[in-house]
Amino acid sequence: MKKTILLLIVVSLVAPMLFAAGQSEAADTNVIKLGVLAPLTGTNAEYGKGFEVGMQMAVDKINAAGGANGKTLELVVRDSKGDQKESSDLARQFADDMSIYAILGDFTSGCSMANAPIVDAAGLVQLSPTASNPNYAGMSPYTFSIMGRQDSEAPFFARYIIQKYLGLNKVGVIYINSDWGASSYSNFKAEADRIGLNIVSAVNYVQDEKDFSSLITKLRAANPEVVLILDQGAVPQIINQIRGTGWNVQLATLGPGTSEQLINLTGKNAEGLVLSTPFFFDEADADLMAWRKEFVSKAGFEPTIHPVCAYDTVYLIKAAIEASGSGEITRQTIRDNLAKVSITGVSGPLKFNEPGDLTREYMICAVENGKYVVKEGFDYAKQ
Amino acid sequence: MKEGSYANMWDTPPSYSLYETGEAGRMDYFLNQLINGICQGAIYALMAIGYSVVVGVVGMVTFTHGEVIMIGAFAAYYMFFLSGNQIILGLIVSFAASWVLGYFVYKVCYERFFNAPRHVSLLTTIGFSMLIKNLSQIIFGPNQKPMLDVVEANFFRIGAVQISELQIVIIITVIIMATLLSLIFNKTKFGIRLKAVSQDKTASYMVGINVKRVAMLGNCLGCGLGGIAGLLLAVYYQTIQATMGGPLGMKAFASSVLGGLTDVRFSALGGLCIGIIENLGITVTTASFRDMFAFGFLILVLIIRPQGFVSKKGAKV
Numbered sequence: 001m002k003k004t005i006l007l008l009i010v011v012s013l014v015a016p017m018l019f020a021a022g023q024s025e026a027a028d029t030n031v032i033k034l035g036v037l038a039p040l041t042g043t044n045a046e047y048g049k050g051f052e053v054g055m056q057m058a059v060d061k062i063n064a065a066g067g068a069n070g071k072t073l074e075l076v077v078r079d080s081k082g083d084q085k086e087s088s089d090l091a092r093q094f095a096d097d098m099s100i101y102a103i104l105g106d107f108t109s110g111c112s113m114a115n116a117p118i119v120d121a122a123g124l125v126q127l128s129p130t131a132s133n134p135n136y137a138g139m140s141p142y143t144f145s146i147m148g149r150q151d152s153e154a155p156f157f158a159r160y161i162i163q164k165y166l167g168l169n170k171v172g173v174i175y176i177n178s179d180w181g182a183s184s185y186s187n188f189k190a191e192a193d194r195i196g197l198n199i200v201s202a203v204n205y206v207q208d209e210k211d212f213s214s215l216i217t218k219l220r221a222a223n224p225e226v227v228l229i230l231d232q233g234a235v236p237q238i239i240n241q242i243r244g245t246g247w248n249v250q251l252a253t254l255g256p257g258t259s260e261q262l263i264n265l266t267g268k269n270a271e272g273l274v275l276s277t278p279f280f281f282d283e284a285d286a287d288l289m290a291w292r293k294e295f296v297s298k299a300g301f302e303p304t305i306h307p308v309c310a311y312d313t314v315y316l317i318k319a320a321i322e323a324s325g326s327g328e329i330t331r332q333t334i335r336d337n338l339a340k341v342s343i344t345g346v347s348g349p350l351k352f353n354e355p356g357d358l359t360r361e362y363m364i365c366a367v368e369n370g371k372y373v374v375k376e377g378f379d380y381a382k383q
Numbered sequence: 384m385k386e387g388s389y390a391n392m393w394d395t396p397p398s399y400s401l402y403e404t405g406e407a408g409r410m411d412y413f414l415n416q417l418i419n420g421i422c423q424g425a426i427y428a429l430m431a432i433g434y435s436v437v438v439g440v441v442g443m444v445t446f447t448h449g450e451v452i453m454i455g456a457f458a459a460y461y462m463f464f465l466s467g468n469q470i471i472l473g474l475i476v477s478f479a480a481s482w483v484l485g486y487f488v489y490k491v492c493y494e495r496f497f498n499a500p501r502h503v504s505l506l507t508t509i510g511f512s513m514l515i516k517n518l519s520q521i522i523f524g525p526n527q528k529p530m531l532d533v534v535e536a537n538f539f540r541i542g543a544v545q546i547s548e549l550q551i552v553i554i555i556t557v558i559i560m561a562t563l564l565s566l567i568f569n570k571t572k573f574g575i576r577l578k579a580v581s582q583d584k585t586a587s588y589m590v591g592i593n594v595k596r597v598a599m600l601g602n603c604l605g606c607g608l609g610g611i612a613g614l615l616l617a618v619y620y621q622t623i624q625a626t627m628g629g630p631l632g633m634k635a636f637a638s639s640v641l642g643g644l645t646d647v648r649f650s651a652l653g654g655l656c657i658g659i660i661e662n663l664g665i666t667v668t669t670a671s672f673r674d675m676f677a678f679g680f681l682i683l684v685l686i687i688r689p690q691g692f693v694s695k696k697g698a699k700v
Contacts, residue, residue: 177671203669203670204669204670204671205669205670205671205673206670206671206673208630209670209673210616210620210622210627210630211423211619211620212670213419213422213423213662214416214419214420214661214662214665214666214670215665215669215670217412217415217416217419218416218665218666221412221415233527236527236529236622237527237620237621237622240529240621240622241620241621243536244536244547244549244621245538245545245547246536246538246545246547261527264529265527265528265529265622266529267529
């Protein structure tokens, strides 16, 4: 019995190596294979499916238009189940398979970070569409992410939305006392101190708070020109309760993005609300609407920003391949070119900074007549 | 004096200083926080009144009160959705819905356990509250729902001290409910039976009171008051959610314990105290410490007076 188990273990260890070796021999020089790590099953399955559909849409379009430098792109999709161990095993397989030129994925920061030492040792790019942990991209020269860092939006908010767009100086902040809320606030405060914004009052609350009236009274006593709300779930309640006291202060929020739920819950109280978002399905943009329609027909559900970023990663790889010109394409040239290329993706302009992630250029949105309206485009931050 | 409703508030210039600087401004600010505290305390008081009626009459502690409150809020939500802003209709429906739920709570959690050890019915109420909460999440959905503006958002000002029409409606409703309950307890035969049962079940049985029936009705009455508290909470916070009951049940329990668990008047006082202490606590710190003030105050009072504000047995109004 013991021998049988031992044999099974040996076989299971050796089999993937043989399999991987077999694949690398069959490498076709006219095909560039990209490994995809996505949680196709488990809690994040919707996002994994979004990755698969979004990336395949990009590959189909690129191949139909003649490929990248004349070479056909091919996806090798593997299910990481949102599990770091699973993801690492798959990343190692990709690393050993020399026909794989780059990895696209994984979905979570946790999985992507677990894979960082593996891709670093293999000299293989891991380009994550969605990992937003500020520590991820700096882990290796081969790790990249395009979601934008958690610590870049709050400073943007201070500088461009409150100081430049609204032209206001006295800010009252109400934020949720959580990992996310506290770090967002400290990032906001650091930038506010740097540019001379005056935070006249900052109050916080814990998850599941329902009554904000005393916090609102406290904020109001400090007489701010704008109230910034840092949270997701409680933002509608805070807006309703602020308006319920008859206080017509300018409102701004960081966290919920262009959430439809927020509009549904607040109605006319949200009117005039200002917020930031890296991406927005603008109904006036015919190309974007066509993209959304295609995605819905293939995936069967409405896209969020995540499949959009997944789509863009394929175009980034394409740009990196094309940047080699007539030279040889290797894992290393893809990495070197990827760090340099600059494209405008569906999710916005994409150019990596030193660690390998990017500072998203956020759009400024306002609620007008019950709808999100983009007030300033991507280029605003460049001014 | 009366300010305009906020339907056209966008026409008014943005942000103005509400408070004067210096001592006068500080006082106004303090008074505003006090009003917030009284309003919240009034809702806690109504929850606590219902709670102590249940505990007093049935004689067993309940942990379903949070869910009873939640059902009242949802009943009001659907009633307002159908009828517009008929607040009286909403009050009746939420009272009735929670009354009906109270009947089931009685049947499941109390009826068969009067002679069983106390922890049996206690655990049953905890289990039943989970059942109601999870069922509600399935039926109503897990998301927050927006409450309609039932009371127009007008507000009144005396200097910088501001009180909204909504706050006035809430405080008045609570006072009316408390007065009605007091009348029932003191002026009706049913109320006297309720008092008798809460004071001594065996003696009540001996003088010919149908103890189980009275306990059932008393339980339903307490739950109905909880349902009205749910309506007020929903209107005040403008959102409802299936999971809203848990922390509220704890506040009702704490207020009630503060008042001595079964004394209705002192439970109401306990609720009011907790509401005010919370809001004044937030004045000097921030809302992350809300529950610390509420329960810290409770512990402090219980250390000094373990019996709460009052010590005599039985429900009194």
